[in-house]
Amino acid sequence: MLPLVGLFCGFVFGCGLLVSGMVSPAKVLAFLDVLGAWDPSLAVVMAAALAVTATGFALARRRGRPLLAERCDWPTRSTIDAPLALGAVTFGAGWGLVGLCPGPAVENLATLSPPVLVFVAAMLAGMALHDVWQRRRTAPARAASAAPVEADG
């Protein structure tokens, strides 16, 4: 049942990116290009997504237990630290260079466009590189626990 729900949610997410046009890096770059012919569409996408998500998350918190899992996995970290800021700068630099973030990048795999395939491969390599580096860095401190590094999303 859980994979079916995952499939459906991924599909709806993909439809959202398609309908809003955010699947297109050109459309995203037009938002990021504040000095050019600025297109504020991405801000409207964010506002609409936030309105629905904030309302729905409030409902999820009141309900408590999700339908198909033991509990809701709400992120718990609240400290604003150097990795958060450095990670956001790194991510933002890559996003600005091409106009692709992970969701649209994966969705564009459907076009079988060679530059997209290369971008996604490099993105996976970047993630793997981070995970290996993080494990090495924290291995002595957390030799006893194999818990993965906690993420926000």
Next chain:
Amino acid sequence: MENFTPLSAAIGGALIGLSAVLLMLTAGRIAGISGIVDGLIGSAHDKGWRAAFVAGLILAPLAAKLVGFTLPPPRMPGSWLVVILAGLLVGFGSRLGGGCTSGHGVCGVARLSPRSLVATLVFMGTAMVVVAIVRHGLGG
């Protein structure tokens, strides 16, 4: 602003929000794409729903083709070096920062998480500066 498409942006944004809400109400998980994908290449025990989510994401444009909408291959930079560098930065940065546009930008900001608010402002600001430099040669 002749390219501004507020209506389709609002509808699409609502669908993205709906996906995030449904995933939380059913699986109890945050719809952060970088986190979902990262779990697939690591040692996560719950690869099933993650792989299914990714499949659904790729299936959307294929289904759209059936109703007459074809997703064109995106316009990408000509330089392979730029494509590879950008991919590495997006992958590494999203994990170091704990999330991307969906995990921080939508789910985190919707929870009013201070971490996500900061991350979203920082990555949007950085991306805007990079685009300004690339397109308008700011500072050069």
